[in-house]
Amino acid sequence: MNGKAIGSSLYAIVTKQKAFIAILVMLIGMLFSHTNFYSAYNLLDMLNSTSILLILAFGVTMTVVAGGCDLSIGGILVVSGIIAIKLLDVMPMGLAILIAVLFGAVVGFVNGFLVVHQRTEPFIITLGMGLLLTGVAQQLTDAHPVPAKNPAFMMIGNGDILGVPNLVLIMAVCFGLCFWLMRYTQFGRNLYAIGGDYEVALYSGINVVRTKWIAFVLCGTSAALAGVLLSSKLNTGSSIYGEMTALVVNCGVVVGGTSFAGGIGGIPQSALGLLVFGMLDNVMNMLCITSYYQVMLKGIVIVAIIWLDCFTQKRKREFV
Amino acid sequence: MKTEGSEVILSINNVSKSFPGVKALDEVSIDVQRGTVHGIVGENGAGKSTLMKILSGVYQKDSGTVVFDGKQIEHTTPYQSMQSGLAIIYQELNLVNTMSVGENIFLGRFREMKGMKGTHAKARELLDSIACKVSTTKLVSELSVSEKQMVEIAKALSFKSKLIIMDEPSSSLTSEEMCQLVKIINQLKEQGISIIYISHKLDEIFEFCDIVSVMRDGHVIDTKEKSAFTRQELITKMVGRTIENEYPPRPLCVGDTLMEVHSINTHKLHDLSFTLNKGEILGLMGLVGAGRTEIVRALFGADKVRGHRVLIEGKPTVIRNPKDAKDAGFGFIPEDRKLQGLILPFSVESNISMASIRKFSRLGFLRKSLEKDIGARQVKALAVKTPSTKTAVRNLSGGNQQKCIVGRWMETSPRIFIMDEPTKGIDVGAKYEIYNLMKHIVEHGGAIILISSELPEVLNMSNRVLTIFEGRITGEFDPQKASVNEIMGAALGIVEGCV
Ligand SMILES: Nc1ncnc2c1ncn2[C@@H]1O[C@H](COP(=O)(O)OP(=O)(O)OP(=O)(O)O)[C@@H](O)[C@H]1O
Ligand SMILES: [Mg+2]
Numbered sequence: 001m002n003g004k005a006i007g008s009s010l011y012a013i014v015t016k017q018k019a020f021i022a023i024l025v026m027l028i029g030m031l032f033s034h035t036n037f038y039s040a041y042n043l044l045d046m047l048n049s050t051s052i053l054l055i056l057a058f059g060v061t062m063t064v065v066a067g068g069c070d071l072s073i074g075g076i077l078v079v080s081g082i083i084a085i086k087l088l089d090v091m092p093m094g095l096a097i098l099i100a101v102l103f104g105a106v107v108g109f110v111n112g113f114l115v116v117h118q119r120t121e122p123f124i125i126t127l128g129m130g131l132l133l134t135g136v137a138q139q140l141t142d143a144h145p146v147p148a149k150n151p152a153f154m155m156i157g158n159g160d161i162l163g164v165p166n167l168v169l170i171m172a173v174c175f176g177l178c179f180w181l182m183r184y185t186q187f188g189r190n191l192y193a194i195g196g197d198y199e200v201a202l203y204s205g206i207n208v209v210r211t212k213w214i215a216f217v218l219c220g221t222s223a224a225l226a227g228v229l230l231s232s233k234l235n236t237g238s239s240i241y242g243e244m245t246a247l248v249v250n251c252g253v254v255v256g257g258t259s260f261a262g263g264i265g266g267i268p269q270s271a272l273g274l275l276v277f278g279m280l281d282n283v284m285n286m287l288c289i290t291s292y293y294q295v296m297l298k299g300i301v302i303v304a305i306i307w308l309d310c311f312t313q314k315r316k317r318e319f320v
Numbered sequence: 321m322k323t324e325g326s327e328v329i330l331s332i333n334n335v336s337k338s339f340p341g342v343k344a345l346d347e348v349s350i351d352v353q354r355g356t357v358h359g360i361v362g363e364n365g366a367g368k369s370t371l372m373k374i375l376s377g378v379y380q381k382d383s384g385t386v387v388f389d390g391k392q393i394e395h396t397t398p399y400q401s402m403q404s405g406l407a408i409i410y411q412e413l414n415l416v417n418t419m420s421v422g423e424n425i426f427l428g429r430f431r432e433m434k435g436m437k438g439t440h441a442k443a444r445e446l447l448d449s450i451a452c453k454v455s456t457t458k459l460v461s462e463l464s465v466s467e468k469q470m471v472e473i474a475k476a477l478s479f480k481s482k483l484i485i486m487d488e489p490s491s492s493l494t495s496e497e498m499c500q501l502v503k504i505i506n507q508l509k510e511q512g513i514s515i516i517y518i519s520h521k522l523d524e525i526f527e528f529c530d531i532v533s534v535m536r537d538g539h540v541i542d543t544k545e546k547s548a549f550t551r552q553e554l555i556t557k558m559v560g561r562t563i564e565n566e567y568p569p570r571p572l573c574v575g576d577t578l579m580e581v582h583s584i585n586t587h588k589l590h591d592l593s594f595t596l597n598k599g600e601i602l603g604l605m606g607l608v609g610a611g612r613t614e615i616v617r618a619l620f621g622a623d624k625v626r627g628h629r630v631l632i633e634g635k636p637t638v639i640r641n642p643k644d645a646k647d648a649g650f651g652f653i654p655e656d657r658k659l660q661g662l663i664l665p666f667s668v669e670s671n672i673s674m675a676s677i678r679k680f681s682r683l684g685f686l687r688k689s690l691e692k693d694i695g696a697r698q699v700k701a702l703a704v705k706t707p708s709t710k711t712a713v714r715n716l717s718g719g720n721q722q723k724c725i726v727g728r729w730m731e732t733s734p735r736i737f738i739m740d741e742p743t744k745g746i747d748v749g750a751k752y753e754i755y756n757l758m759k760h761i762v763e764h765g766g767a768i769i770l771i772s773s774e775l776p777e778v779l780n781m782s783n784r785v786l787t788i789f790e791g792r793i794t795g796e797f798d799p800q801k802a803s804v805n806e807i808m809g810a811a812l813g814i815v816e817g818c819v
Contacts, residue, residue, distance in 0.1 A: 184435060184436075185430070185431075186428070186429075186430040186431040188430075189423065189428075189430040190428055190430070192416075192418070192419060192423075193416050193419060193423075193427050193428065195418075196416035196417060196418035196419055197415075197416045197417065197418075199414075200414045200415060200416050200427070201416065201427065201428070202398065203376075203378060203398045203410065203414050204398070204414070204427040204428050205397070205398050205399035205402045205403075205428050206399070206427065206428035207399065262418075263416065263417075263418035263419070264418050
């Protein structure tokens, strides 16, 4: 590749990926701060604490690319975590985790039935499902945190292999799997087609209902997996963790460049989008910004990225 | 493949279909022979597309039987029909805008193509076979309408089909692309593949169809060998009355200058200037991609173009956006009715009254009864076939949708009416009505800029023709005096000309 080609592909990345710019800005900015942001420890820690959000985002991305969305992931997250911890007392760990994860798949299946099969509005249906599940979680725990008694369970979320935290490793595996699924399989390509134009996909002989339904099941499954990991990391299950999660994750997915209209985006984009949030948290903590300002800054970053995105797209359209 | 003269590949027997308020098909029977091109013609809303969608499994028939390739079929999904060897190019373009050309051609067949590499390689082969140069990695949203059409054709060819249905495939093709399509159709025929060809362009029907069926109001009126029909007879059968001429006499009332346009410059157009006179129909001719659509979009303020000057009746007028243009007396029929023309889920009357909201609102409140009147008036004037003015435009046949856009602007009585493919998908009878409306506009002091891929339309309707080649005006002709060859030469950029 010659210089010009590299230049234009760089330009493409920059104009297409506002999230990438945001990350770059933070990375550069932190060069001039006198913190230990650039220590291996901190960077790994940042990745570690974003891992669970990332796993959630991978699932959500599939539904969003297919033209849906999933706001029930917060509910699934907490309920599956509680289920895992409660079941630990009565059965082997592997089985408890499996059941908790399957629970997520079932919720996803129900979501899929309502949204895809019955053609309801995903935003509202999954929001309601999330509320329902939060209620279930409170019922299950009487709104108190439930501690886990099994140290082996705790090690899943807190251990590491050769210095790399388990959570990061699991996240990386999920990333690889989902990336492959979306990019290199018929299922993934069909999701893009369905999100791009539902009717065209239907007329082209794609089994639209089944494909989109599976996306919801996978999303529920990944949310449940994230829930199990979260309760393992904190060694407790509680009904309060998931409150903002669904919004943050769906928002991160869009910030990354996956369009809510469907058909555009992907796993790497969503990863970037959520990394913006993870890194922002980390950076703001490092710089000792007070929590009120933290929330405000997050809001500003979200609005700025989405606005810039629409702005350049508009410019591009006019140029054509 | 050896073909027998009279082997029936598809037999449609007494098929009926009703939608709420319309009986779209009433006991329709048609037989299609193997290895023939079977033309189907008929008025807008005659039921042609509905019949095809029943064959492909998009709609379910109410009664009747369909036998395809020796087997009775009950397709309930498009997937099943494709599997059985029946491919269809739908009237409304059916491509996913957010995906690449290659992926669109093999939509839903990623595994079969062994991934992205295979997809693009196979797509390239197919596109090459129909002499289409579009890159397979380009996004469909970046293609022109006619390029999309070629991609659709490639997509239909990609199935190993025994029967290919083409529902108005040529409505936005240029003449060269049309030649290409004819070649393809003849190739397919030689391979023993049957084709059902639906079109409102009778020239095409007479050029390469073997057998022609005429439909009207959900009935098949007649099926005969092409040679047994005369053009007049075909038209009469289609519309149920005789039409002496396909074009009304050219309006001859050209007056003073109405609009002057000075130096439009974009990265595609180069220093374009022209004038438009009162009472004139100005035809723009050129190849697809020559910049005709860009010119009118710039004029209407649909694309942001700066630096050019527009004088209307001598007064400098600034048009920054379509609202300014409307206020200055412009009307605009865009090229792509689905994308830029209609709000599909809205009712017929809302779509028609859209540009004249001021007419039926008082102090910001809408007066529904007036809106209804506007809708009803235009539906009547243009003979839009619809169960009621409240019906969603989506449920109308393609040609009737087009009439709704024409009606919308007719209601504003525009002074300068820009028409980009105004008769796309409109039947012979209704075309005549639209030509009459065009005449009416210019006879009342208005002027029309006409773009059409139908050469006879431009030549018969315009008072003056400008040829555009690669963003430049290459000639100005009086179509009554100049020969077609001269005009085409200039449009193809071969010779410069002035008459
Ligand atoms: N989904 C639908 N719901 C209700 N009515 C419909 C629907 N689709 C078609 N129709 C009606 O059925 C009739 C036949 O329509 P169809 O699209 O088959 O006509 P066509 O012959 O293809 O016309 P054109 O030449 O304009 O494309 C029309 O009156 C139309 O309004
Ligand atoms: Mg039709």
